[in-house]
Amino acid sequence: MFSTTGLFKGIPCPEGERCTIIHCIFSHELRPQVNLDAPEEPAAKKRKLDQDLDAATKATANPVTVKSGNANKGFATNGFTTVNQPKPAVTTPAPLKILKTLQRPVSPPPKPPTASSKTAPTKPAIKETLNPRMIPHDPAGHGKRTLFLKHLHGEMERLNNQIAKGAHPKRAVLTLTSDELIKAALDEEEKTARENHKVYANVIKMRVAALKKMAVEDWITHVIATIRIDQQEDQGNVVPPIDTGLPLDQEHIVLPHLITDQTNLAKHGYVPIPPTEDDIVEAKAAVAASLNYEVCDRCKSRFRVFDERREEDGALTTNGPCRYHWAKPFTARREKTDAIKGPKQAIYPCCQELLESPGCTQCETHVFKVSDGKRLASVMPFINTPHNPRPAKGPNGKTLDAVTFDCEMGYSTSGFELIRLTAVSWPEGHCLVDVLVRPQGTILDLNTRWSGVTPEMYSNAVPYEEKAAMDALLPPPPPGSDVPPLPGTRDSTPLKDTASDPLPIVSSPVAARDLLCSFLTPSTPLIGHGIENDLNVVRLCHPTIIDTIILFPHPRGLPYRFGLKMLTKRHLGRDIQMGGALGHDSLEDARATGDLVRYAAGQRLKRLQREGWTLDNGALMPPLPPGGPPLPEGRALGAGSGVKRQRIDVEQQDANKKLREE
Structure with a gap:
């Protein structure tokens, strides 16, 4: 048997009164009886009980157990006899003594809390020197x-x-x-x-x-x-510098290498040739046979469109209001745990609901969109870009090397129509035209979340002719100052941020198209993002286009495509389309598209220089065939006027190809 060290003498014996061990290491002290009527006191380990309490009070608090040598006296259990003694009168316990250790002053004395002390203390910064930091694997010593x-x-x-x-x-x-x-x-x-x-x-x-x-x-x-x-x-939103490797007035010499071929893009929405009259008659007959029934572009419900408001209730469409999700469904990326948790379901980012959930947004009417070229021509005919011997010049008085344009569309009883057109010069980004457009049909929804056009913009708009007449009365700018913008143009912030500068408005999409074509010739590059949508809504067939969808293709190919917002952030480091529900700004989008083409031109120039192309007096010279005679003058890409002056003669290209083969 080992001797006790006093470690357990403060713990009551588990056997209690039935313990038979003579030298038990646990405590058998008598504890005072708990008074249930007394107020609750703090736990025993938080205070020290007074050791000077009256022993008699302790002894009478509970029945006394005494050792008995004779088991026949009284009721004996395991050698102990319980003797019932009378309970004493209830006495008030003596007040507890405050320990001296709790009365000593704290050193150092505590400081009063301050605002700075509420925050976590920060370690002073370690001053570093030009001494390389230690890393696990030193690459060079x-x-x-x-x-x-x-x-x-x-x-x-x-x-x-x-x-x-x-x-x-x-x-x-x-x-x-x-x-x-x-x-x-x-x-x-x-x-x-x-x-x-x-x-x-x-x-x-x-x-x-x-x-x-x-x-x-x-x-x-x-x-x-x-x-x-x-x-x-x-x-x-400051535009970071774009280094193309060329002066600003010479960047156009790379554009011929960026022109998009439309011959293989007809199945993706492009209309390279205007539909014929027979196609238009066939499309009108199909619409009449369907009794103007359409499929909603948002909720996919079938409804009927009236050319004029119905007499009974003034409705333009049938089948009640439209409930839809304005965001496209999104499926999270697959993970290794999907085999255990199950595949992820597609959700709508607009409301975080599952794919089959009812719409979270409501519109008064259903809307529809027409994509077929014949059907579009039945509403408003397509035209080829007319020959323009004297195209309008930019605000700086120079001939335009290229034009970037962007359109905003809304829903009407005629489909998806043009409601705003913006064009800027390339590569300078000067605003050429920015106007609102009255659609041909009755407006069903301005599509403000995406177009940025509101009813207030239409109510505050000034007719384009009046705006042009007012601008004509302004005094000419002093010499050396910036050229003022053309009538109906704005180089400032969008209208939704500048109520005192309303946009001018034109009477029809045809008038807006005429404004755009006044700056164009068939050989002028027309730049846009997903330009087939803008060309279709303007009903224009232009042979020389540059589409950023083609310049920055999706890895999976068409019809998959990158958005303008993502491309601008990735390649230009710029944030656009940050208005949220206020919609987009076509002027901002047009300038971003033009800057993307500038970036692509710089990348294409580097690739051409690696292939042997050289710059000579502002012209891009193709590589000379090895061992061949010098090529005639004028074959340099970039000599002459406009894009026509930048194209290489086809016969000369064939001759170069034969020389390379030999």
Whole structure:
């Protein structure tokens, strides 16, 4: 038997009164009886009971158990006899003594809480030096890493000094301190060492060379994107610089290599040739035979459209209101756990409901959209771009190299019609025309969530002729100032943000098309995103188009396509179409589309230069055939006037091909 160490003497014995062990290591002290009527006291471990309580009070609190040597005296159990004693009168317990340890002052004394003390304390920043940070696998050794780090820091310091000495409006914010420069160099060197372990030396040398050639504007963009991230909000929607490798007035020489061939795109919605009169008659007969019944473009319900309001109730359509989801269904990406959890179901992002759920948005009428070229021509005939010997010039007084345009559409009793047309010059982005359009049919829904056109815009619109007459009365600008925008144009913010500058309005889609064609010739490149929709709603067949859907194809091919918002963010680093339910702005979309073509032109020029093309006096020269005679003059791509001057003679191309084969 081991001797007790007193570790268990404060724990009551589990056997209690039935314990037969002489030297039990547990406690057998008598505890006072619990008074249920007394107020609740804190737990025993939170205070120390008074040791000077009257022993008699303890003894009379419960029946007393005494050791009995004779089992015949009284009621004996396991050698113990319980003796019932009379209960004493209820007495008030003595007050508890406050321990001296609780009365001692705290050292140091506590400070009063302050606003700054409520937050977690931050450790002071450790000041770093130009000493490479330790990583698990050193790619080049401490000596070489230190040398590369000093070169990297030196180029960053040079660019930083140029910002400090320049006249940038935010020079004080964008200028880095010495510690920030060291940290930026250490971060970039460490990232290169970790991510490019095997080719560390080559990558870091290329980065130093790039910093030597970097312009101050590019360094400012890098600082805002990596170090001064909080300044991105102040930058707003500032267009980052687009480097095409050519001056702005020479970027058009690459456009012939970007022109889209429409011959194989008819099945994807393009109408390269206007439908004939027989096609139009056939389409009208089919509509009459169907009694003007259509399928709703939103909820897919079948309904009937009236040319004029019904006499009984003034309705334009039948089958009641339309309930639909304005967002397209979305299916989450597959995961490995789908085999256990089950496949994911498609949901609508607009309301997070499943695919078969009822619509979350309601419209008063059903709407429909016509995509067939013959049916479109039955409402408004298509035309080819007319020959224009004297096309209108841009606001800067120069001949247009290309035109970027974008349209906004709404629903009417005639289908999906044009309600706003915007055109800008390329590559400058000057606004040429921006007008509202009265559709041919009665308006059912302006489609504001996507078009951005509201009823207030129509009510505040000024007729285009009046706007042109008012602009004609304005005094001419002083010499050297910017050329004012053309009548019916705006280079400022959208109308929904500028109520004092209403858009002009034209009487019909035909009038809007005439405005657009006044800037075009059949050889003028017409740029757009998903341009078949814009051309169809304008009813125009243009032979020279550039579509960003074709320039930036989807990996799965047509009909899959990337959205303009995503392409602009990916390639230009710019956010557009951020209005939410306020809709899009066709002026913003047109300029973004033109900038995407500028970016594509720069990429195509780099590829052509790798293939041997050269620049000579503002012309793009194809590679000479090996060992062949010099080619005649004038075959350079970019010589002459307009896009016609930029095309290579077909016979000369055949001759070059034969020379290469030989």
